[in-house]
Amino acid sequence: MKIISLNKGWLALYYPIIFGFYLCCLPVMARTPLPKSIIQQYTITGTVRDGQGVLPSVTISVAGKSTATITDYQGKYSITATAADILVFSFVGYTTLNIPIAGRTVVSVHLQEDATQLQEVKINAGYYSVKESERTGSIGRITAKNIEKQPVTNVLATMQGRIAGVSIVQDSGSPGGAFSIKIRGTNSLRADGNQPLYIIDGVPYSSETIGSIATSGTAPTLTSPLNSINPQDIESIEVLKDADATAIYGSRGANGVVLITTKKGKAGETRFSINSSSSFGTVGETPKLMNTKQYLAMRQLAFDNDGVSTYPSYAYDVNGTWSPERNTDWQKKLIGGTAKIHNLQASVSGGSRRTQYLLSGNYRTETTVFPGDFKYTKGSAHFSMNHTSEDERFKLTLSGNYTSQNNSQPAIDLTAVSRTLAPNAPELYDENGNLNWENGTWNNPLAGLDSEFESRINDLVANTVFSYRFLPNLEFKTSFGFTDLHNNESRTQPSTMYNPSYGLGSEFSALSSNFTNRNSWIVEPQLNYNTTIRKGKFAVLLGSTLQNQRTERLFQNGFGFASNRLIHDLASASIKTVDLSDVTIYKYQALFARLNYNWDTRYILNITGRRDGSSRFGPGKQFATFGAVGGAWLFSNEAFLKDNTVLSFGKLRSSYGITGNDQIGDYQFLDTYVSSGNNYQGTIGLQPVRLFNPEFGWESNKKFEVALETGFLEDRIFLTSAYYLNRSSNQLVGIPLPGTTGYSSLYANLDATVENSGLEFTLRTINFSREHFEWTTNFNISINRNKLISFPGLESSTYANTYVVGQPINIMKLYHYIAMNPTTGIYQFEDVNGDGTISSIADRHTLANLSPRYFGGLENQFQYKGVQLNFLFQFVKQEAFGALPGVPGTGVNQLASVSDSAAQQPYTAGSNGAIINAYYRYGLSDGAVQDASYIRLKNISLTYDLPFKVGDRLRCQLYWQGQNLLTFTNYTNGDPEFKFGGYLPPLKVNAVGVKLTF
Structure with missing residues (x-):
């Protein structure tokens, strides 16, 4: 409320008039009291909504008075006012409304999103938060x-x-399958050196795989711990990309940072929420294969080409042993099932203005599309509490997430065999319901399901944050984080998975087990200082990090069991081996600082620095300094643009900095020994596996970015354009050594430099916004170019056949396919060196870049009264190898297109070596590379708010959600996102559910 100060001279001039008016009106005022309806206080109630439903935490105040309140979780409020008052409804990101009460006791409103106000939303930048409009980094x-x-x-x-800028690919459609992520390209020559840093509520969360090759399930990757995070407990995810945003994390942020903030309680009445859904998943894109008629025609022609007139006894598919009338779609039989998914989420939350809490639980079960009784179950609990003292100096935040997973899956993926098995192969079961081996003429694929993968993971992430404000502009804060992960997984290979005709008993059964325990703690004290000098605002952050991580691993194997029923009991194995038994400790410490200066909300400078220390390097190399500087110019706040009606927001920002990388595993620089397992004169000896390298040091990643952010027509159209250039040098790789040294490689720094450059565009538009109908669109596209800038001595190194200077680091060297020989019909390839012989080293000079050329997404959101419709199209421009199941004419099924023999080299049943060699060369040539671009309806969601209410507080929502529903592509080898070929692709999922809030 403004207080108007009257000038004494002005008061002296008008004082007689005011006094006279007062004397004349006083009798009338005394005889005419104000109506009771105007001065009487009433309790006004109502509900505040937006396009998504009810809106909690909206501030409602009485204009001109100090009375104010906020809405609860149901969007409801209650406030005392008179009939003549005006209520003011305000919330960040929404247009403020001034609503006269006009004698009503119930005032409900619908707030509209204000695109301009969205720039005032604070986003999480890790150790600090910043307004969207004032950030200098890329988030x-x-x-x-x-x-x-x-x-x-x-x-x-x-x-x-x-x-x-964030490329994510699903590695497997099996329950619990992992995902791969790259933020602005591939920086490191090491495949495991490109992972970002994950932070959950301020606690670093290790994404290092926790499995082993011997015990992994049906996915092509090892077990990922990221499945422990329940998406339904997440409030927001921020991805830090450039140096300005990531440098404060030092070496840990070299490949980007993923900040995960879980949900917190809010002030208001106690709120209960129950969300239950059932989903159904099926395999989406599958290649079209030959039917029996096409397949047998191919096989018969292949034997004719080989000059074989009498089919051999082992050619069961064509010699009459298997019925030529059978025609089985093995993709439908083996991977054509329906995965049933059930999810239940419940929560209770609420609290006072000073203390808020949230407790939620989740239980999820998921079956698979493979035949059999396999299930993945996951249960989780999430707790959060916030408390603020009465004087608002002391703040306390507690958060914890606990997840328990139990995954029982087949250890063998049936996808590959479903695409290669002859369509006239026998029935899976005999007339008695037992597995059919057709007198030993085939290997029943269902027998492979007896090989089981089991994983049990228990994971805890907890954090406590204390803060105390000593002075209005000086605050001390410290966080204490703890993680504890226990993984127990095994893979069995019972003798029952083999053809009985082999005569293998339980003495050939095997068990592989892996126990991994990983726990860590972290302490991060911080000091924040803020001050204002005239038009300038200073913010200083000083902090320290102390982190310790301990990992225990035990990999064991057992062979030969008295009975397959004892296969899970390692003690029952006749032969036991220990592949790995170790304990590693990773210690990390750092000092970091940030200085932010904001002049008149026009010019912003952000400087960050971090001194890192890592136990993964040798003496003299353990510490390094990293930092960045970022700047922004909010030119829309300049005087010459103040009255502009078209450009509502404009910001030019840029950053440059250096980060490091220590993602190399523990003790890589040391002389390392493991037990040989060999007994010599009663003693088990040791064998060396690593050489000492005192020069082993940090990778260095230099990052530059410049970006332009513009908003038009009150930010109804908002465009962000960014260009980045990152160079990673001093690469940490294993240098291969001759076998005579006794070592396979020496970990060292290579003087190689990898460059990633690219463009990113993000567009947000508010197409229509009215009280009952809203339509918004979000579009993003990313273009990344990866290049090996330098590699001294590459030609003479063992990497000469892997990398080429000036080309992407994930290229493949291929033969150049010319055409089919017009005389023989066999594939021909370019003889690069002209020696008359096609060799794998000298003639593989054609380069194929299989990285995405560009990728992005287009999302539309519609809302009409109680109905919400959202859908997202994902698109990727890329190339990939086509289907190469085996030589056409041999006993493996092929794509239906291969039945056109004129487009193929001659079929062979396996005796024509020239054709076979040409086929495999073709699989390593540019002729096998095809367009694998796609546009996919990645996600769709339809939600309906039931218009009726049961009681005063119950809200009911019905919804349907879909994932991977439609794919538009020319790729012939199944799902274009998933190019491994032999593993289950991402599933097409439909979900229906109900959410109750009361």
């Missing part, structure tokens, strides 16, 4: 509104197609 963000509309179980799946 992508999605919120619970995006996450809750997706029927997924992995946190990375929620970001696919939604954040520019």
